[in-house]
Amino acid sequence: MTLRADQLTLSLTPGQPVLSDVSIAIEPGHITALVGQNGAGKSSLLNTLSGELTPQQGEVSLHDTPIRHWDGQDRARLLAVLPQQHALNFEFNVEEVVALGRYPHATGRRRDNQIVQEALELCDLHHLSERSIDDISGGERQRVHLARVLAQIWESQPEGPCLLLLDEPTTGLDLSHQQALLKAVQHFARRKAGILLVVHDLNLAARYADQVVLMHQGSIVERGTPDRVFQADTLQRYFDVAVTVQRHPHHDCPLIIPD
């Protein structure tokens, strides 16, 4: 088991739980998509899994050790997080930002540089590597930060497989880069990384996820393969919108069309 949470309860203000009795496991080699309405608790769950928020009840454990017992640097070599927003007020160039992902490691400058170049290549950023992070578009910046977290978990560690938590990584990306980002993530899943993806686009979840977890009002209400979770009546109940679910003409996955 890679990253698991048992019966989490989290309240940010007393008496108003944002998570209640949530259990989830992120398996190595799998992409888990976390879906749900705004305010369903997806980001709170992600932040609890990363150890940033401490639950009132329950426990998050990484490779069978409670996450709060991990040394920061050891944890960072195994677990990378891509948040929704990025604040960088200073002049770093693209390559320098990606290189920040190598800080938890002691693999030496040559190896680090090699990984940074490969991560830039994978995220289609090579032509931008010398540009200031201030001068590029929002979508390009999102890819720079993806390259940074990928560089952070580029190689498996002796303690076990790596984990990547992504909070709405496709927001603000054009169609081709949405696909490219998820292909890069899939590539990491094949290399045994465990991936948790908070995503609003259900068709992206249907196409790329191995497991879908549906949250509603702070609880997990459905989980399973995309085919199991993405059924018209389930989606209507939890998203308050009528949908038609068909088969994707080219891929073996459901295709969700709002009515």
Add this chain to the structure above:
Amino acid sequence: MKHLPAAWLWAGLALAFALSLAVSLATGPTHLPWPTLIKHLFTGPGEELQGLILWQIRIPRTLLALCVGALLAVCGVLIQGLFRNPLAEPGLMGVSSGATLMVVVVIVMAGNLSNTLPGALRPFLLPLVAFVGGLAATRLVMLLGHNSHAAPLRLILAGVAFNMMAAAGIGLCAYLSTNEQLRTLTFWSLGSFSAATWSAVGITAAVLTIIAPLAYRLWRPLNALLLGESECRHLGFDVPVLKRRIVYLSAAGVGAAVAFTGIIGFIGLVVPHIVRMLVGADHRRLLPLSLVLGALLTLWADWLARTVLSPAELPVGIITSLIGGPFFIYLIHRQRGRLS
């Protein structure tokens, strides 16, 4: 933007450093010709007036300006990194005025305090008091302006509010002070190196020798902190411990600087900016280059302060503010595109 290779910059700075040292030692109300200067540099003060001027006035003053400038610039880098805001500086965040307020309160309200201490400890009283004041001010400003998100505006506003209150406190002390104390207060609030002594040089140099390597060791977490606090945490750094270290280091640095020279504004703001424009924001280069450039700029400011109206001299704080103010306005203009 293309940045300069660091080697060129270091070579240029080394050259400027040597020239500035020579000029600073040679010029002043009494001109020291080169042969005299070199002779006394190697033979010590001796009995002659020129030797005494060199060893009792020029050298300590030059060294103090270098140490204080280096401290202010390094603390400027630390504070800007802490607040993730290139417009932050120790002065804006209340460190300088907190340190000054404490020193002024001690001078006016507890003038006899230093007499109660054993002689050997007396030179340490004001630096210690300034350190405590600077630390308390930074903590207070961080508490008042606390904000979990990346909006540093509240911190700056809290700093402005604290600076006003400190100014009121300093004003009150001025009102209550005797004539002699008032002169000391003016000295503190405008900044000057005229009271440079070897013990002041020793203490600031010691503080600099301790703080500079400790600050340099933080270059990785400081870089990571620029991404935001949670990203810094995800990269494996203990953010609360890091922030505490930055606060203590900058309070100690600014405290030591302020303790002997009073408030010298804008060095901590302007120097990291110039260096960032030259070599980028990476703290591995930013910290050491700011240290050297801060030392140099402060030496030049002091040189101007004592030569413009020679034999009278201006408080160096007036010079740095005169140059730093317009530069600050320029920075706000440059930032406007990004902030909106």
